[in-house]
Amino acid sequence: MKTVRTTHVAASAVCACLVASSAHADPNKVVIGDIDDMSGVYADIIGPGGVEAAKMAIADFGGSVLGNKVEFLVSDHQNKPDLGSEKFREWADRDGVTMVLGGSNTGVSIAMSAIAREKKTPFFAIGAAGASLTGKDCTPYTVHYAYDTTALGNGTATTILKHGGKSWFFLTADYAFGTQLQDAAADVVTAGGGKVIGAVRAPLATSDFSSYVLQAQSSGAEVLGLANAGGDFTNSLKTANQFGVTRKMKPAALLAFLTDIHGLGLETAQGLYLTTGWYWDLNDKTRAFAKRFFEKTKREPTMTQAAYYSATLTYLNAVKAARTTNPDKVMAELHKAKIDDMFTPSGTIRRDGLMEHEMYIMQVKTPATSKRPWDYYKLIETMPGDRAFGKLSDSKCPLVKE
Structure with a gap:
């Protein structure tokens, strides 16, 4: 190393x-x-x-x-x-x-x-x-x-619930990050009157997402919650597009970065809702x-x-x-x-x-509305810090109680 x-x-x-x-x-x-x-x-x-x-x-x-x-x-x-x-x-x-x-x-x-x-x-x-x-x-x-995963769930999952995405199936990275991200989003979904139909876990750096995407499709859920990131996020969304899953299920980008959208291209990523702490523009x-x-x-x-x-x-x-x-x-x-x-x-x-x-809820632009390279996001909502992350009094950190 x-x-x-x-x-x-x-x-x-x-x-x-x-x-x-x-x-x-x-x-x-x-x-x-x-x-x-x-x-x-x-x-x-x-x-x-x-x-x-x-x-x-x-x-x-x-x-x-x-x-x-x-x-x-x-x-x-x-x-x-x-x-x-x-x-x-x-x-x-x-x-x-x-x-x-x-x-x-x-x-x-x-x-x-x-x-x-x-x-x-x-x-x-x-x-x-x-x-x-x-x-x-x-x-x-x-x-x-x-x-953090709390802010991501409070942003993206809440927004998709508002737009009618009530039943969810999660495709989740199989380690601590994926577990915490799925749990945070699932809590928001159930608290908002939605339901979690099921979930499947994929190892980090999975090369073939076909079987996982097909399990999501067969669930009958309205939303495909992608509780992964980086190359795993882009590859799973590409696979979902190739299999036509995104025509039947609304993909939820629970953690997406600008480089992910750049790699996917706006034709594939357009319309996605995501939560971010910062945007260059x-x-x-x-x-x-x-x-x-x-x-x-x-x-x-x-x-x-x-x-x-x-x-x-x-x-x-x-x-x-x-x-x-x-x-x-x-x-x-x-x-x-x-x-x-x-x-x-x-x-x-x-x-x-x-x-x-503050955290920001963004929607990925369409190719027609993007005016220049890297012009990918439209601001939907600004969330105050305590609403995004939760109040300090609710923290599970032992230091808060001391």
Whole structure:
């Protein structure tokens, strides 16, 4: 598993022993790590684009804090919880990492969150959706930043119910993320007077969705709830289109990203409702960031790539305010922070670690209404943070009760 170290935006070839020595010798040294899927089914969601976004944030901050250059580490967890947690522990013990960005995959982020608690290292879970990260799996050092399964269910499932989709069949990713996403959407469906007809689980990175789609078709349900993401989402929706299932069942994109819609094309994705925490064409601030990101990557940023930028800046500002990398003092500053940037105008980090902010219900445009490349979403509704994520008083995080 390859690790890349950079100082500010340039690569560094310092040997591991000297790095470890300098990291531990200076308590004000800031080392940010990024553990994500860099080559698999979720790589387009954050991946190398997230690395670029985090480097942009470090550069915009000035490249240094507390008198030291900010260092940046990158590792590919390959969607394996053991690899993610081992790398986190290694960086904490050897490299003096002071904050870790966790990319896509809920199972990996849950494993890394446990290391964050053990090593007392701030951990920003961004690509992972599982709401348990600020519920039963919460820690004093975990921040869940961009979105979660609760918000996705409250947005997309509620919207489809309003449009008559009462009976649901779920095609679900067979690990923690898929389970939590299906459960969140199913709760919204049943509370809204609908019913769940059935569900089928598909392994991560499934190559052939034919049998799963045919099971959904035979259920007689009105809605096909796709409780998956990334390549699994696009491949399952393509298969449903090829088999004509989407002419009889309304597909529900419970977690879809801009890159997914780009890959599918508007002919296939048009009309889909989805919930997102950010969109590049939402306002002047989002467009300004997107323009800079596009110049570097030739792609518009996803919600989670934008969140990588925001989270990196939020952490660096907390370190500056605390005047130390001491994790407890930095976390105290994070909980006091009012986040007003290109990602959100109204973000706050709650006691359970959730970064509460507005969420947006979007509908994918038709080819006729899209005016230019990447012009894919039409805003349907803006959800206040407490309606999207639920109230803090309802959190299942033990820290809230203390």
